[in-house]
Amino acid sequence: MRIIDRLNSEGIHISFEVFPPKTDTGFESVLRATDEMAKLSPSYMSVTYGAGGGTSKNTVKIASHIQHDLGVPALAHLTCYSSTKEMVADVVKQLKENGIENILALRGDIPKDVDFPLPNQYRHASELIEDIRSQGDFCIGAACYPEGHPEAAHKKEDIRHLKEKVDQGVDFLTTQMFFDNNYFYNFLYRIREQGITVPVIPGIMPMTNGRQIKRSCEMSGAELPARFRAIADYFGDNPAAMMQAGIAYATDQIIDLIANDIRNIHVYSMNKPEVAAAIVRNLSDIIA
C-alpha cells in the first residue's frame, strides 16, 4: 500500500521506526522488534538506512519482512551521499523486486573528512528524488527540519530548498525530531505560505536514555526546552525513571499534536517495541 493513501485516509495514524543491525548477528533481534511493533497496528513502519550505506541489504530485507510477513506497509529509507548513482539504482531495483513501493529519499550526513560530491554522485536529496521518480512508480517521502537543517544558513533558505525538493515529486514529508511543538506549528505555517502543500508527519522521539539526549540533540540540531532539560537532569541517571518520563513527555507532545488536528504521527521507536507499546497504551482512547 502507498503510504500517501494511508495518510490521506480517515482517522489518526501512528507509525514506528526501526534501524537495521550493523552486522548480520543482530538481524534476528531486529526482526523480533518489528514483529512486536506490528502487533500495535501501526499505519506503516519505516526502516532506516545505515549512514555509510553498508546496511542497505538489511534495510531491503527488513522492509520486505515488515510488508510481506507482517502485512504492514513498509517505508525504506535510502541515503545517497556514500553511493554512486549506479549503486543507488541497484538498491531501487532491489526495492522494486521486493514489492516495496514507499521510499524515504535522503542525502545523509556528510562526514567531515570525505570528498563530496564525487562526479557520479547526487549532491542533494532533490536530485535523488528526481531519479527515483524516473525509475518507477514509487510513493516518495523526504525529510524536513522544523528548526532548520544544521547546514542551512537560515530557515528561509532551507525552506526554499525544501520547496525545490518537494517539486521534484515528493508525496509527503517527515520531520526531524523536536521537543517543542511550537517549532512544528511555526514551520507548518511557513512552508504552507511558500506553497508546500504535501502532508507533513511530525517525528516524535521518546527520549528514554539519559546518556543519549545530549548527543541526539547535537546531531539533529533540536533544542531542548527547559521543561525537558529539567526532566533529563533529574531522571537521567535513573534508567527506569528516565524511560517512564521520556515516554510521558513524548505522549504529551503527541496529545497536543492530535488536539491541534495533526492526524499523522511518526514515533522514532528505535527498535524498542516496549516504548512503542507504552505510547499506544497511553493513547488508547485517543486514537481509538
Ligand SMILES: Cc1cc2nc3c(=O)[nH]c(=O)nc-3n(C[C@H](O)[C@H](O)[C@H](O)COP(=O)(O)OP(=O)(O)OC[C@H]3O[C@@H](n4cnc5c(N)ncnc54)[C@H](O)[C@@H]3O)c2cc1C
Ligand atoms: C525523517 C528523517 C529520516 C532520516 N533517516 C536517515 C537514515 O535513514 N539514514 C541516515 O543516514 N540519515 C537519515 N536522516 C538524516 C539525514 O540524512 C540528514 O539530516 C542529512 O544531513 C540531510 O538529508 P536530507 O535528505 O534532508 O538532505 P537535503 O534535502 O539534500 O538537504 C541537506 C542540506 O542541503 C541544503 N540544500 C538542499 N538543496 C540545496 C541546493 N540545491 N543548493 C544548496 N543547498 C541545498 C538544505 O537546505 C540542507 O541544509 C534522516 C533525517 C530525517 C529528518
